[in-house]
Amino acid sequence: MGPPPLAIRNLSSTPLELKVIERFEIPHVEPKGFANISRNVTHFVVSNTTGNVAPEGPQFAPLTVNAQSYGQQEVSIRIDPFTTNRTDVNTAERTEKDVLRLTFECDGQRYRVDTRTTRQSQELTPLDPDPRKQYTAIWIDKESHLAIYSSANMNCWMKEMADATPLSGLSIPGTHNSPTHHKALPSVRCQAVSPKEQLRNGVRFFDIRVQPEKPEDPNNDGLALVHGVFPISLTGAKPFRKLVNDIFDFLRENPSETLIMSVKREGPGEHTDEQLSNILHQHYATDPALWYTEPRIPSLGDVRGKIVLMRRFALAEPLTHEHDNAGWCLDAQNWAYNTPCDNHGNVCVQDFCEVLETENIGKKIDFCCEHFERAGAQVCPVPGITTDAVNPVPPGPLYLNFLSASNFWKVGCWPERIAAKLNPAVTEFLCTKHDTAEGDNKGDGGVGIVVTDWVGKDGDWDLIRCIVGMNSRLELRERQQQQ
Structure with missing residues (x-):
């Protein structure tokens, strides 16, 4: 049984619209010890009965600059503030570890994020020169779930x-x-x-x-x-x-x-x-x-x-x-x-x-x-x-x-x-x-x-x-x- 369809939770105060889905294959990177495993929630399975922890498969590297997508899809999927949209988007079209590059739009400006990277949270990349918003995303791999927050200046x-x-x-x-x-x-x-x-x-x-x-x-x-x-x-x-x-x-x-x-x-x-x-x-x-x-x-x-x-x-x-x-x-x-x-x-x-x-x-x-x-x-x-x-x-x-x-x-x-x-x-x-x-x-x-x-x-x-x-x-x- 493959992973569930893509779910997106908007925990920011602004509506978001998913506009583009690109798909990539990516070579995996083998884990490098307990420390790297323990820092990444997407590679943990936590049992509520035993508390045991086991790595969930290999880690993956971020996409390279020259990575070529094997598929691109124009969509219009709205995610209102403080809601979750459980889409019908398949997250594993070729393999269970494909990477999705998701492009969102807010107030006419676009922002991009990749799923399945070695780091759990990441800033969305603004595609406009003067972005009015900043967002942070966390990808939960086993749930195919992307949570998006308004980025905060953690110093203040x-x-x-x-x-x-x-x-x-x-x-x-x-x-x-x-x-x-x-x-x-x-x-x-x-x-x-x-x-x-x-x-x-x-x-x-x-x-x-x-x-x-x-x-x-x-x-x-x-x-x-x-x-x-x-x-x-x-x-x-x-x-x-x-x-x-x-x-x-x-x-x-x-x-x-x-x-x-x-x-x-x-x-x-x-x-x-x-x-x-x-x-x-x-x-x-x-x-x-x-x-x-x-x-x-x-x-x-x-x-x-x-x-x-x-x-x-x-x-x-x-x-x-x-x-x-x-x-x-x-x-x-x-x-x-x-x-x-x-x-x-x-x-x-x-x-x-x-x-x-x-x-x-x-x-x-x-x-x-x-x-x-x-x-x-x-x-x-x-x-x-x-x-x-x-x-x-x-x-x-x-x-x-x-x-x-x-x-x-x-x-x-x-x-x-x-x-x-x-x-x-x-x-x-x-x-x-x-x-x-x-x-x-x-x-x-x-x-x-x-x-x-x-x-x-x-x-x-x-x-x-x-x-x-x-x-x-x-x-x-x-x-x-x-x-």
Whole structure:
């Protein structure tokens, strides 16, 4: 049985029309090891029952400049914004691994993309000298499915969203144990690249674990970055202060952006949450122009250029009286452990983390996808757009969706191994299945804050681009109101 017919999902805010289909034969390239396989969702088969991963056939090289098509077809297939057109176009006319070159048109301008390349996501090539739009496509090979997003400047993607947008209405890429890109124990390391590179590529939520170095000394501001009881690097302690400075360097260069920072106390020793809260209050979050520490979900305009502090620690008693006795910072303390879904404080969380056997990876994927649908059903209360400007509906909780999980004692359940299976499966779900229900009561189709492991490995930012792309429906709603 051959592959299914071509399906095209338009996740951009503009209508597209497929105008030309060209067909090519292409020589295949044999896989070059696990690393190349793990970065490409189109070469994975993920079992929801076993979580096993197997490469789906050979990899393919991109078309050469002189490649000759063996067939060309003029068509007129319209794909409206936020819809999927399941065409009757055969994707395997000669062989199951033919390449289709698809030419789309929007507002009289044409854009081209090739299916089945070694890279998963790719920018559509504009065929006009002054293109008014930019698009990114992701090809899911086993589904013959092409998802098309509006391209975003990942350095400053929040610039496109209205100031009045509550943070809880945005689809925000995040990272779990964000600074753990150093050489470390394999169960400790969760990231492939540095926080600086994460920020440049669109990540706007950091999950940080710290250990007070001298909690008994109120004048000491030392906080070491840790993961559990371990330092994040085999070469010595890494300071929280440098991470904060790197974040502010980025925000100064990109003042349209904000960074939500979740902070939790970990590490060995006798330190307490209350000591941590005092250190942060007295030595770090001292300037309201740089830090947002109110215990309510802000609008984007309130926090551009700032770090939004989310606490996973208890407060010292005096801090509970801040902000008219409402407390200090966004409250994310003490959500249920190992939870598929828990409403707590300012957050609604999926954090099923005890994937003790590889067979449980499929279960974890299911929990992640279920939480995407919860977030997607929400309508963001944007004052003057989706709620009254004078007496607005208050923002809902921040939907936190942790894609991370691990088991120290099981090699197949270390963070990198789980991410190699889970990240491609989630990307595929977002491209093909998220927010596809019909009906009049659809939400914004967002995904909340998605907290990932091992993004950016070998330059693969497809999942992050996917998450940012899920802001398009809300962005369109805001843009229409402003016109």
